[in-house]
Amino acid sequence: MEHDFPALPEGTVTSPIGFSASATYAGLKKPGGEGVLDVGLLCSDVPCVAAGVFTTNRVRAAPVLLCQQRLAKATAQALVVNAGCANACTGPQGMANAVSMAEAAAKTLGLPPENVLVASTGVIGQPLPIERLREAIGRMTPTRDGGHDLARAIMTTDTSPKEIAVEVAIGEATATVAGIAKGSGMICPNMATMLAFLTTDAAVDAALARAALREAVDESFNMVAVDNDTSTNDMVLLLANGLAGNEPLQAGSEYAAVFQAALRQVCVHLARWIARDGEGATKLMEVTVEGALTLDQARAAARTVATSSLVKAAIHGNDPNWGRIAAAVGRSGAEMDWSKTDLYLEGLCLVRGGCPEQFSQPQVRRLLSAAEVRVKVCLNLGAESATAWGCDLSAEYVRINADYLT
């Protein structure tokens, strides 16, 4: 079931009823950088049902560990976030600093500290300048239109803030599902971190919030890759405050699937944007694998193509080099029989049943020069399909990640 819920003009994470946000600077991105937003607050007027999905990296930043602890009770009311310093690999002091950030935010907002979540992105292995940060947190006053600033504050090498809000009818009520994200850009000298914060005024019980978030993330953020490096700080958080007034949704209830679809739409929108805005990217690559034996295999195959350096470099150069796509699927772990496989670039069939079709190189090169390029592989073995998003690999990616100090 595909939905296309209407997106609100200028929609952002404070579009749902009862959410407010603010952002300011603490000189984390730029020493003494007045006006360069790098700290933010997001809060709800009332306590929220809360859920999170976190990095699978065994090295986890202090804020990730703190959020995982605090989400055991499935409630939260606010989030404090900074960019410019990941607070990762920082030992016991790092955890103390994460707790201290939450405390400062709780004081500003007049909330119990344990209801405040914490996120960080930026340089690994450096301590947070916690006093400067606490001072900055004390300066903020969240407002209903503060979401845009928050979306800017979490950016690192992102070239644009990423925000969306969609409306969804849940019985008599109209709810809003919204989100902001920062992409797989890196801040010098740092590694990619993906952060996404989702809000909704829909009333949702904790079990559904968790399950719906997990499913939406699996179909969106987990299908995005810029460079295949999983950060120590990745997190996706969902806050649902229930102020839309709908009958609380739970698994199996009439509108649960509608809510799930809206959440998926928001996540996919943000995920695609992250891919398109990958470091050095000049275009979005959408890879769909159809006819796989299992969903896991379809996802693995789509992701492997989307992350192959060779495929990404070929797409960058508008090179119809389908052999690289075949080889990527072949090493993905998905069952495949090359003699049954079809392969398409931008809708044009290049391989049918494992046999190369005649095609015009200049035509395919023209098709590949678009801002979004679609790759489709039909395995013709089963009924499962999946889509992954990535970007091309450019010399600019190398420049950003190698020459940052020179």
Add this chain to the structure above:
Amino acid sequence: MEHDFPALPEGTVTSPIGFSASATYAGLKKPGGEGVLDVGLLCSDVPCVAAGVFTTNRVRAAPVLLCQQRLAKATAQALVVNAGCANACTGPQGMANAVSMAEAAAKTLGLPPENVLVASTGVIGQPLPIERLREAIGRMTPTRDGGHDLARAIMTTDTSPKEIAVEVAIGEATATVAGIAKGSGMICPNMATMLAFLTTDAAVDAALARAALREAVDESFNMVAVDNDTSTNDMVLLLANGLAGNEPLQAGSEYAAVFQAALRQVCVHLARWIARDGEGATKLMEVTVEGALTLDQARAAARTVATSSLVKAAIHGNDPNWGRIAAAVGRSGAEMDWSKTDLYLEGLCLVRGGCPEQFSQPQVRRLLSAAEVRVKVCLNLGAESATAWGCDLSAEYVRINADYLT
């Protein structure tokens, strides 16, 4: 047990007794490219015990499938190889062409066709110009010093031929173990293929040949990565003709471990060379992981660091960005406890027990500017260790793989 067997000056695949080789051109690398070697023969005076290790890609080129069939009997006497066309994704005609290459070589050498192995590297999805190729194969006369030409003929974007031979005493006899390889360079428009051909005049039984090759490959070629793309054509072949006159080696016999060590040395030498000569590479990166719980985990962690685009880009830029190394180990699947982990760059400890050490950025940058850079991660959890080899990621890699036609 580390050995350092003496390398023969100008040693190559025809250094062991009874091996000869030849190379010529068939216009595969360069249309009408007289003098550009792209076809070669390797043969032994007598039948050899033979073993092979092949790509794990589910899409396998015709020569890979043919070699796998022919090695069931564990004997072979010759090899015919071409560069410039991978004969992959070419359907039934591709297999017929591989068989035809072997036939032509068998005719040239006066051998039964089923004793000839076949390897190809180059463009995927294009048919071999089989008549031109057969004509070229008919032109060759293998000689004792033809190994150097063969090493050149299999090159694609490699910048140098890769060859080595070492001497090893086996009881009263002196045997030679030798090899040539081509690296993870790509030929336009193609994907990486790794080929290595190993010869020895040691007498080895089939079971030991297989087991020794598997083990040597696991410690060498399987620990090399330029871009993590497993080719449809990768293969490593071992031919042992027994002409050194030693008592045939079998598993558990006195000199089996010595033979194993010599084979390992040859493979590691070639593997390191492949990494150093990766496309666009300006330096070799050697990653050692110590103190892992299992060997598989040690290998996975070392390989993940060596293939991380972010680590590779940092090494390219002489950037002491150890956070990226920590994050790569953390996502490798290896058990780790960051608070126990030590991390070294070029012997300098940057992290001890999960805590960053003070270090001079300019000093580390100087250390990283060497032609070979060593990364060491001590997990301090167990007794297993492994080493992987990779190269830095440069803008030149992107140029080679994106802009080949423009």
